[in-house]
Amino acid sequence: MTTHARKWPLVVAAALSIVALVGCTEGPADGTGDGPAGTRSDGTSSTTAPTGTITVFAAASLQQTFTTLGRRYEAAHPGTTIRFSFAGSSDLVEQIRNGAPADVFASADEANMAKLARTDLAGAPEDFASNVLEIAVAPGNPHRIERLGDLTGADLQLVTCAAPVPCGAVTARVERAAGVDLHPVSEEQSVTDVLGKVASGQADAGLVYATDVEGADGAVDGVPVDESAEAVTTYPIAVLRDSGNPALARAFAASVRSDAGQRVLAAAGFGKP
Amino acid sequence: MPWWLPVPAVVGGLFVVVPVAAVVGRVDWSSFGALVTSPASLTALGLSLGTAAAATGVAFVLGYPLAVLFARSTSRWVGVARALVLLPLVLPPVVGGLALLAAYGRLGVLGAFLDAHGLRIAFTTTAVVIAQTFVAMPFLVSSIEGALRVGGDRYERVAATLGAGPTRTFLTVTTPRALPGIGSGLVLCAARALGEFGATLTFAGSLQGVTRTLPLEIYLQREVDPDTAVALALVLVVVALVVIGAATVRTRGAVT
Numbered sequence: 250m251t252t253h254a255r256k257w258p259l260v261v262a263a264a265l266s267i268v269a270l271v272g273c274t275e276g277p278a279d280g281t282g283d284g285p286a287g288t289r290s291d292g293t294s295s296t297t298a299p300t301g302t303i304t305v306f307a308a309a310s311l312q313q314t315f316t317t318l319g320r321r322y323e324a325a326h327p328g329t330t331i332r333f334s335f336a337g338s339s340d341l342v343e344q345i346r347n348g349a350p351a352d353v354f355a356s357a358d359e360a361n362m363a364k365l366a367r368t369d370l371a372g373a374p375e376d377f378a379s380n381v382l383e384i385a386v387a388p389g390n391p392h393r394i395e396r397l398g399d400l401t402g403a404d405l406q407l408v409t410c411a412a413p414v415p416c417g418a419v420t421a422r423v424e425r426a427a428g429v430d431l432h433p434v435s436e437e438q439s440v441t442d443v444l445g446k447v448a449s450g451q452a453d454a455g456l457v458y459a460t461d462v463e464g465a466d467g468a469v470d471g472v473p474v475d476e477s478a479e480a481v482t483t484y485p486i487a488v489l490r491d492s493g494n495p496a497l498a499r500a501f502a503a504s505v506r507s508d509a510g511q512r513v514l515a516a517a518g519f520g521k522p
Numbered sequence: 523m524p525w526w527l528p529v530p531a532v533v534g535g536l537f538v539v540v541p542v543a544a545v546v547g548r549v550d551w552s553s554f555g556a557l558v559t560s561p562a563s564l565t566a567l568g569l570s571l572g573t574a575a576a577a578t579g580v581a582f583v584l585g586y587p588l589a590v591l592f593a594r595s596t597s598r599w600v601g602v603a604r605a606l607v608l609l610p611l612v613l614p615p616v617v618g619g620l621a622l623l624a625a626y627g628r629l630g631v632l633g634a635f636l637d638a639h640g641l642r643i644a645f646t647t648t649a650v651v652i653a654q655t656f657v658a659m660p661f662l663v664s665s666i667e668g669a670l671r672v673g674g675d676r677y678e679r680v681a682a683t684l685g686a687g688p689t690r691t692f693l694t695v696t697t698p699r700a701l702p703g704i705g706s707g708l709v710l711c712a713a714r715a716l717g718e719f720g721a722t723l724t725f726a727g728s729l730q731g732v733t734r735t736l737p738l739e740i741y742l743q744r745e746v747d748p749d750t751a752v753a754l755a756l757v758l759v760v761v762a763l764v765v766i767g768a769a770t771v772r773t774r775g776a777v778t
Contacts, residue, residue: 337745339745339746406628406644406645408727411728411742413742413743413745413746413747414742414745414746433729434645434727434729435645435726435727435728435729435733436727436728436729436730436734437727437728438723438728438738438741438742438745442723446727449623449627449629450627450628450629451623451627451628451629451644451645452645
C-alpha cells in the first residue's frame with residue numbers, strides 16, 4: 250500500500266517535469282551553437298574531462314533544476330550520462346544506507362546529509378543552494394493574505410508539513426520566529442502534498458518553499474514571509490564514498506556549484522547557499 | 523497433485539512470509555511497549571479501528587443490496603455496472619483519492635454544493651470513512667455476490683411459490699443463506715479499510731486525531747523514527763492476522 254503513497258506528489262512531479270523538459274529543449278539548442286554556458290564556467294579542462302555514467306540521488310525539490318543541469322552537462326561533455334533518482338531526502342538516505350548505487354547525493358537539508366556523513370558514506374558536503382518558506386495561496390490571493398498572522402483565521406483552511414518532515418521543522422521555526430500559533434487542517438507528509446492541496450483548491454493556504462511556488466507555474470501565488478529569514482534551508486551536495494566514477498561525480502557536483510549551475514538554480518527560485 | 527508442486531508453492535509461501543518475518547526481526551523489543559503506547563500511536567490506532575468499523579458498516583448497507591442485485595439480475599447491463607462498482611479493486615488508491623476529491627472536494631461536483639450549505643468533508647474524519655468505504659466496498663460486494671451465486675436461487679423460488687413476498691424472502695431466505703459470504707465479505711472489507719493509505723492521504727489529509735490513521739502514522743514516523751514505524755507496522759500486521767484468521771475460521775465453518 251505504501252507503493253501508492255507518493256502517487257499524488259508524483260502527479261505534481263510529473264507535471265513539473267514536463268515543465269522541466271520543455272525548459273530543457275533550450276539546453277541542447279544553445280549547446281549546438283557556441284557551446285552552452287556551462288562549459289566555460291565548469292572549470293573542467295576538456296583534455297581530462299571524465300566520461301562514463303553516474304547516478305545522482307537528488308531531493309524531490311531539485312527535480313526540475315537538476316534535470317536541466319544534467320542535460321546541459323551531457324550536452325557539454327559528450328560521452329557522459331547523468332542519471333537521476335528523485336525522492337524525499339530521507340528516503341534517499343535510507344536507500345543509500347541500504348546499498349543503492351549512487352555517485353552523488355544532493356540533499357534538501359543539512360540534517361539528512363549529516364546522517365550520511367556520520368556513517369562515512371559521503372565525502373565532504375558543499376552547500377550549493379538555499380530555500381525559504383513562502384505562503385502559497387490561490388492565484389489572485391482571494392483571502393488577501395499578507396503575513397503569517399493572517400493564517401490564523403478560523404474559517405481559513407491552512408495546510409502545512411508535519412513536524413517530523415524537514416519542511417515541517419522549518420515551518421515550526423518560522424512560526425516561533427513570528428510568534429504565531431498556526432492550526433492547520435492537515436499536516437502533510439511532504440511539501441509537494443501541501444502544494445497540491447493548495448493548487449487543487451482544497452486548501453486556502455499552505456506553507457511551501459519559494460521554489461515550489463515558482464515551479465507551480467501559476468497554479469498558486471506566493472506570499473513572502475519576513476520571518477523565513479530565521480529558518481533558511483541549505484542544500485548540500487556530496488560525492489559518495491562508494492562511487493564507481495568519482496571523477497565524473499566530482500565534475501558534476503562542481504558544475505552544480507558553477508556560475509552556470511547557479512543561474513539555473515536562481516531561475517527556479519533558489520537562493521544563494 | 524504433481525510431485526513437484528510443493529516446490530514453487532513453498533517458494534510462494536516464503537515470498538510472503540520472509541518480509542513480514544523480517545519486520546518482526548527488526549522490532550526493538552526493549553522499547554516496543556513505549557513506542558506502541560505513545561499518545562500519537564494510540565490515537566492513530568483508535569482512529570483506524572473506529573473509521574474502519576464505520577466504513578465497514580457503510581459498505582455493508584450500500585454494498586449488500588448491490589451484491590444481491592448483481593447475483594440475481596439477468597439484465598445485460600449488470601455486467602457493466604459490476605465492472606464499474608468493482609473498479610476500486612484494480613484502481614491505485616491514490617487515483618481513488620483524486621476521484622473522491624473531484625466529487626466531494628471543495629471544488630468538486632457534490633462538494634461545492636455541500637460547502638455552500640456549510641458542510642465540509644475534506645480534512646474531516648468523514649473523509650477518511652468515505653475513502654475507506656470507496657476502496658473497501660468492492661471486496662464486500664464481490665465476496666457476497668460469489669456466495670449468493672454458488673448458493674443459487676432455488677430456495678428463493680420455492681419461497682415465492684409458497685407465497686412469501688419479495689421482502690420476506692430476502693430477509694428470511696436470501697440473507698440467512700448468504701451469512702457466510704457476508705461474514706467473510708465484512709472481514710475482508712474491514713481489513714482493506716484498516717490498511718487504507720493512498721486515498722486517505724490524497725482525499726482526507728493527515729492530522730493527528732482527525733485523519734491520521736495508523737498507516738499514515740507509520741509512513742510519517744518512518745521519516746524520523748524508523749523504530750516506531752516498525753513497531754506500529756507490527757501492530758498492523760497482528761491486527762491484519764487476527765482479521766484474516768477470523769475470516770479463515772468462518773470460511774471453514776461455512777464449508778463443513
